[in-house]
Amino acid sequence: MTVVAPLLGVLALAAVSAVGAWIGLTTLFCVVIPYAAILVFLVGVIWRVLSWARRPTPFNITTTCGQQYSLPWIQSSTLENPHTRLGVVGRVLLEVLLFRSLFRNVKHEFVSRENAAPRLAYKASPWLWLGALAFHYSFLVVFVRHYRFFSEPTPRVLQIVEMLDGFFQIGSPTIFVSGFVLLAAAAFLLLRRLLLPQVRYISLTTDYFPLFLVIGIALTGVLMRYTAFRTDTAAVKNLCIGLMQFKPPAATEPIGAIFFVHLTLVSCLFAYLPYSKLSHMMGVWLSPTRNLIGASRMRRHINPWNYPVAVHTYEEYEDEWRDKMKAAGIPVDKE
Amino acid sequence: MPDIQLPPPEELAKVSFQPRPQGWMDPQVEFRPGTWSYAGKPKALETVGMPNPREWSPTDADWKLPANWKEVILQGLRERLDKYRSLKVFLDICVRCGACADKCHFFIGSGDPKNMPVLRAELLRSVYRNDFTLAGKLLGQMVGARELTMDVVKEWFYYFYQCTECRRCSVFCPYGIDQAELTMLGRELLNLVGININWVMEPVAKCYMTGNHMGIPPHALKDNLEFFADDIENITGIRVDIPINKKGADVLFVIPSGDVMADPGIYTLMGYMMVLHESGLNYTWSTYASEGGNFGLFTSHEMIKRLNAKIYAEARRLGVKWILGGECGHMWRVLHQYMDTLNGPADFLEVPVSPITGTRFEHARSTKMIHIAEFTADLIYHGKLKLDPSRNNAYKVTFHDSCNPARSMGLFEEPRYILRNVCNHFYEMPENTIREQTFCCGGGAGLGNDENMEMRMRGGLPRGNAVRFVHERYGVNLLTAMCAIDRAVLTTLMEYWVPEVKVSGLHELVGNALVMTGEKERELNLRSEPLNEGGEETSD
Ligand code: HEM
Ligand code: SF4
Ligand code: SF4
Numbered sequence: 111m112t113v114v115a116p117l118l119g120v121l122a123l124a125a126v127s128a129v130g131a132w133i134g135l136t137t138l139f140c141v142v143i144p145y146a147a148i149l150v151f152l153v154g155v156i157w158r159v160l161s162w163a164r165r166p167t168p169f170n171i172t173t174t175c176g177q178q179y180s181l182p183w184i185q186s187s188t189l190e191n192p193h194t195r196l197g198v199v200g201r202v203l204l205e206v207l208l209f210r211s212l213f214r215n216v217k218h219e220f221v222s223r224e225n226a227a228p229r230l231a232y233k234a235s236p237w238l239w240l241g242a243l244a245f246h247y248s249f250l251v252v253f254v255r256h257y258r259f260f261s262e263p264t265p266r267v268l269q270i271v272e273m274l275d276g277f278f279q280i281g282s283p284t285i286f287v288s289g290f291v292l293l294a295a296a297a298f299l300l301l302r303r304l305l306l307p308q309v310r311y312i313s314l315t316t317d318y319f320p321l322f323l324v325i326g327i328a329l330t331g332v333l334m335r336y337t338a339f340r341t342d343t344a345a346v347k348n349l350c351i352g353l354m355q356f357k358p359p360a361a362t363e364p365i366g367a368i369f370f371v372h373l374t375l376v377s378c379l380f381a382y383l384p385y386s387k388l389s390h391m392m393g394v395w396l397s398p399t400r401n402l403i404g405a406s407r408m409r410r411h412i413n414p415w416n417y418p419v420a421v422h423t424y425e426e427y428e429d430e431w432r433d434k435m436k437a438a439g440i441p442v443d444k445e
Numbered sequence: 446m447p448d449i450q451l452p453p454p455e456e457l458a459k460v461s462f463q464p465r466p467q468g469w470m471d472p473q474v475e476f477r478p479g480t481w482s483y484a485g486k487p488k489a490l491e492t493v494g495m496p497n498p499r500e501w502s503p504t505d506a507d508w509k510l511p512a513n514w515k516e517v518i519l520q521g522l523r524e525r526l527d528k529y530r531s532l533k534v535f536l537d538i539c540v541r542c543g544a545c546a547d548k549c550h551f552f553i554g555s556g557d558p559k560n561m562p563v564l565r566a567e568l569l570r571s572v573y574r575n576d577f578t579l580a581g582k583l584l585g586q587m588v589g590a591r592e593l594t595m596d597v598v599k600e601w602f603y604y605f606y607q608c609t610e611c612r613r614c615s616v617f618c619p620y621g622i623d624q625a626e627l628t629m630l631g632r633e634l635l636n637l638v639g640i641n642i643n644w645v646m647e648p649v650a651k652c653y654m655t656g657n658h659m660g661i662p663p664h665a666l667k668d669n670l671e672f673f674a675d676d677i678e679n680i681t682g683i684r685v686d687i688p689i690n691k692k693g694a695d696v697l698f699v700i701p702s703g704d705v706m707a708d709p710g711i712y713t714l715m716g717y718m719m720v721l722h723e724s725g726l727n728y729t730w731s732t733y734a735s736e737g738g739n740f741g742l743f744t745s746h747e748m749i750k751r752l753n754a755k756i757y758a759e760a761r762r763l764g765v766k767w768i769l770g771g772e773c774g775h776m777w778r779v780l781h782q783y784m785d786t787l788n789g790p791a792d793f794l795e796v797p798v799s800p801i802t803g804t805r806f807e808h809a810r811s812t813k814m815i816h817i818a819e820f821t822a823d824l825i826y827h828g829k830l831k832l833d834p835s836r837n838n839a840y841k842v843t844f845h846d847s848c849n850p851a852r853s854m855g856l857f858e859e860p861r862y863i864l865r866n867v868c869n870h871f872y873e874m875p876e877n878t879i880r881e882q883t884f885c886c887g888g889g890a891g892l893g894n895d896e897n898m899e900m901r902m903r904g905g906l907p908r909g910n911a912v913r914f915v916h917e918r919y920g921v922n923l924l925t926a927m928c929a930i931d932r933a934v935l936t937t938l939m940e941y942w943v944p945e946v947k948v949s950g951l952h953e954l955v956g957n958a959l960v961m962t963g964e965k966e967r968e969l970n971l972r973s974e975p976l977n978e979g980g981e982e983t984s985d
Contacts, residue, residue: 115587162537165530168746170782171626171853173615175881178855180808180819183826184862190881191855193808205619211544212619216877218547218907220460227458227942230553230910232877238544242619309543311464312563314589316580317541385580390620393538398531399621404855407812411786415528419747420494421754422653424733424762430654431663431732438664440732441690443762 113304116319120326120375127374131367139370140349141358147377154384155392162396170411173399179408193405202401206394209246212239241302245295249324251275251288252331259343259350283335293328296321320388323379330372339368449479449898454942457902460556469564470571470586472596474603476504479899482606482892485646490639492650493748497639503602508595514638515593519576521637525630526577532630535622536573539566545614545622550885551607554903562614562624565604569631572597602640605631607900609889610743610775611848616881628890633745641744645891648740652752657702657736663690666732669705673715680973682965685722687730690763694729695800697760699737700771701929704950710932712971713950716959717771720821720952723961724801724829728769734759737776738929742783743891750787753779756814757788767797768814772950774847774928775889777816781854785812802827816850818859818927821955825866831960836967837868839977840923842954843915844871845908845935846883847928855881860927860951867958872919878911886926888934901934902941909942916943924948 130139176187188197189204204210217235220228254271258264264272276284300321303313333339345365352359383389395401403409428435428442435442451457487498499509511517526533545562547553552560559565567589574581574590581590591597608628615623635641648658655662661669670687678684688694700717704710721728734755741748760768770780785791794813797806804823809815824830844864850856857880864871878884886893887904902909915921924935924946935948957970970976 158537162530162534165527165533167530168528169786171531171623172782173612173621173623173852174855175616175852176855177857178808180806180856180859181804181823181826184822184858187855205621209619211617211621212542214617214882215544218553220458227455227910227913229914230907232875238542242542306543307464308462308546308558308561309541311469311558312541312543312546312561312567314541316588387538387540390538390540393534394620396530396534397538397621398534399615399623399626405808406782407780407785407809407814408807410789410811411782413786416750416787419751419754421751421758424755424758427656427733434662434664435732438667440663440667441692 112313112315113318116315117322119319120322123374123378124326124330124371127370128367130374131365131370137358139374140365141353143374143377144353147381150381151383154381158384158389159392159396162393166414167398167402168413168415170402170406171398172402172404172406174404179405191404193403193408195403198401198403202395205400209239209242212242215239238302241295241298244291245299248288248292248295252286252292252328255286255288259347260354262347262351285336289328289332289335293325293332296325296328300325316386320379320382320386323375323382327372327375327379330368330375334366334368334372339366341366341369449896451479451899451902451941457899458906460554460903460906462556464558469559469567470589470591472591472594472600474596474599476603477899478896480607480897481603481900482642482644482894482897485639485641485643489643489646489650490641493653493751495639495641495646496637499639503599508598508640510598510638510640514598517637518593518598518634521634522573523577525633526573529626529630531623531626534620535566535627536570538620539563539570539622540619542619545618545624548614548617549608549624550611550613550887550907551609551900551904554887554906555900559600559604560607562608562618562622565608565624566622566627568597568600568604569627598635598640601631602635605635606642606892607904609848609885609887609892609904611885611889612852613848613882613885616852629742629746632743636745642891642894644894644897645740645743648738649744649748649752652736652738652740655735656731656733656755657705658738658740659702659706661702661705661735663732666705666730666735670718670730673711673718676971676973677715677719680969680971681719681961681967683719683722683961683963685718687718688728689730690732691729692763694727694763695766696726696728697734697756697763697765697768698728698730698771699734699756699768701738701773701776702736703738703773703929703933704771705735707933709936709947709949709953709972710929712953712956713772713932714952715971716950716952716954716956717817719956719959719961720817720824720830723959724824726800729763729765731759731763737770737780738773739776739779740891742775742779749779749783753784754788756784757791760791760813761793766795767809768794769797769820770814770816772817772927772929772952774849774930776849776929777856778849778853780812780814784814799823801829816856816859818856818863818951821952822859822862825863830955832867832955832958833960834867834869834958836957836970836976837954838870839970840868840949840954841870841872841919841921842868842923842925843874843912843921844879845874845886845912845924845926845931846879847926847931848883848885848889850927851883852881856927863951863955864925867954870919872915872921874911874915878907884908884911886928886931886934886938888938889930893930893934898937902938905934905938905942908935909938912939912946913943916946922946925951925954927951
């Protein structure tokens with residue numbers, strides 16, 4: 111159920127948009143839904159980020175992953191246990207750009223031995239890290255490349271990206287690596303979820319749904335680019351630029367069902383992002399164990415709701431023990 | 446004494462990692478003996494005015510909760526969601542990638558899927574989804590939402606008290622999601638309706654009234670310290686002084702009280718006394734602030750503050766300049782990450798300066814409190830202590846990074862620097878088991894009680910295994926740790942997993958190696974055993 115339901119969901123979305131293309135609901139699928147999705151996305155991102163940012167971080171709960179800044183002759187770890195703001199920026203950027211913490215991943219293994227308790231071994235396990243990096247970077251490149259549908263002429267930077275991405279130039283159309291990497295990486299993440307017993311055990315419908323969505327998007331994209339389903343890119347560009355200028359073309363030439371599917375799935379992904387676990391895109395910046403300065407004895411961290419509490423005072427304590435203290439020769443405040 | 450029958454280590458180490466086929470959503474807990482802790486006694490709760498004091502046991506069908514328990518917990522969750530960004534972010538963004546799963550010592554040692562940090566979090570997250578998110582309200586089970594039922598509460602109790610708040614999971618999570626934070630807040634919610642364990646509540650109550658976990662009254666504390674001074678005199682011929690509650694001292698010295706009572710912590714305490722005496726620091730003990738440890742950390746943020754308040758209060762009363770802290774793990778989490786925020790600003794104190802070396806401890810310029818490892822490392826670096834490391838030649842030492850000084854402070858090099866100076870044989874455990882990746886002793890956060898013995902041995906399996914590794918490879922026979930809970934819990938753990946290895950604190954070894962001015966020929970170590978018994982004199 112956990113796997114099938116989200117798969118069916120994505121297939122249903124695809125089917126509905128294909129039907130939409132077939133009966134010619136162009137305005138609905140090419141204008142209304144994308145606009146709505148963008149709106150839902152923007153509102154969602156702002157709402158979500160505010161929902162975190164307006165909550166205080168009452169304590170400095172940095173997870174310190176390196177030597178503290180202390181004595182001058184001990185080398186401190188600026189990035190793993192930053193004691194400056196700059197260090198924190200570096201630490202967060204390492205997380206965002208290189209998935210630093212995921213890189214630490216190891217797998218434990220019991221190595222059995224004769225007549226003795228088994229030995230625990232830890233093996234570096236970079237696969238999740240590699241898969242996740244491949245996934246996110248290819249997603250980013252694919253995303254950036256789409257910009258050419260929105261601008262005329264194609265900007266210089268983008269041409270460079272395309273050149274790098276398309277270094278397998280084998281005739282026309284140029285093969286862009288990113289799309290295939292995205293597909294492969296998403297497939298890897300999916301298989302990992304299905305095949306590793308522990309990961310499967312923790313996975314919910316909401317973990318499979320975005321994966322199917324991304325796979326659907328990448329698949330339709332690749333189909334449109336390289337197969338008989340080829341789409342009229344001029345018409346797409348016309349539509350996109352129109353959408354950008356809030357002047358959607360009144361009557362577009364028929365673009366093809368597969369494009370409808372692609373666009374609808376993308377719209378769903380965007381609309382879904384801020385309300386789901388995909389909000390980790392914003393959340394990773396706000397995680398208090400990573401974005402606070404480690405050296406908490408150096409600066410006082412302020413808790414805005416710190417309130418007075420009942421304590422057992424020294425006076426009360428001395429009242430309870432004064433005779434015993436005096437007998438033992440321990441100094442007291444009140445004789 | 447609970448009678449927990451443990452299988453032999455080879456048996457316990459056969460851990461099955463096959464999750465139940467039916468998933469985790471339906472709550473199910475079996476309170477198997479040896480895997481849970483006794484409930485908090487009503488008297489302890491009354492002492493500190495916590496809700497719903499009563500006699501009860503987790504194995505009872507009826508936990509005698511107030512009629513509106515569900516409202517109370519959900520309201521508590523609502524409030525905390527507004528007060529802690531950590532809680533909200535951690536509940537919202539987990540992608541269930543599983544990177545944290547096998548990073549928890551309790552999962553490695555038990556194979557119970559709900560001991561994967563991600564699932565421990567889902568126990569709470571599922572309730573959050575159900576009552577605080579639209580998707581959860583609409584789609585329920587389908588999106589991983591669960592209603593808060595009594596069975597869910599029991600599950601929370603079982604698994605939030607199978608987490609030692611060690612923070613190892615948060616090192617590996619791509620977003621730094623920290624199950625320790627969620628466990629802390631989860632326990633806080635349970636405490637709202639009177640669900641807690643005695644091994645936490647009893648120390649809390651004692652600490653509140655007498656100033657320390659052990660409930661040591663002032664005169665007894667003095668007696669104990671005198672007793673250790675006698676021992677030191679026997680061993681070294683030097684009588685160390687014991688300043689207590691002394692106004693006009695420069696420095697207030699605060700330790701975990703476990704070191705005053707229990708073997709082997711007492712030897713570390715003797716080590717402190719010797720170093721402080723030899724350095725000539727003008728310091729004082731306090732009978733009121735006689736505990737730096739703080740089981741409030743395992744109860745609620747409010748309780749952290751209530752128990753911690755005495756440290757600054759006493760520093761102010763005695764008029765000291767700054768504060769020095771002993772070797773303790775969770776105590777240092779509180780001192781490093783909570784004290785200044787909760788009970789500061791300590792503007793009546795001065796930035797710590799070592800009068801012996803002149804070193805100004807800038808890194809503690811706000812909190813005004815430094816760790817004794819920082820103090821001693823600085824003394825050694827400046828050549829202010831005369832050391833004879835060969836006196837520790839009987840020991841082949843390995844060092845256990847205690848969770849909190851490691852992952853909530855980053856105190857890695859100071860103790861190692863000291864170790865290299867006070868003993869000749871120091872070997873590191875494998876790199877995935879030390880420093881920020883260190884494995885818990887399995888008995889922190891209040892879980893170090895006897896009735897929880899099976900879970901302790903399971904949780905301590907990875908640590909035990911790493912010690913066995915260096916024992917077999919290098920002949921390591923001493924496990925040194927800067928934590929009072931470790932010194933107690935690791936001792937039992939070693940007896941079970943690696944009986945050849947003993948446990949010590951860092952300053953015990955410093956005390957052994959320390960050549961005190963005017964001391965007599967040393968024949969005994971701090972344990973009053975003949976020096977270097979069974980050990981070779983030369984280094985290899
Ligand atoms: C720029 C926007 C981002 C988008 C659109 C995005 C999208 C996604 C998606 C769709 C998944 C699902 C994979 C799955 O369920 O298995 C995912 C997973 C993941 N993302 Fe991102 N992400 C973004 C940013 C980031 C950032 C900045 C990080 C860095 C910390 C990150 C780290 C991860 C990780 C570790 C996974 C887990 C892979 C897994 O679930 O197996 N993401 N992300
Ligand atoms: S590592 Fe972090 S994001 Fe991944 S499952 Fe664990 S808590 Fe969730
Ligand atoms: S904090 Fe430690 S004990 Fe708790 S879930 Fe994480 S790894 Fe396990």
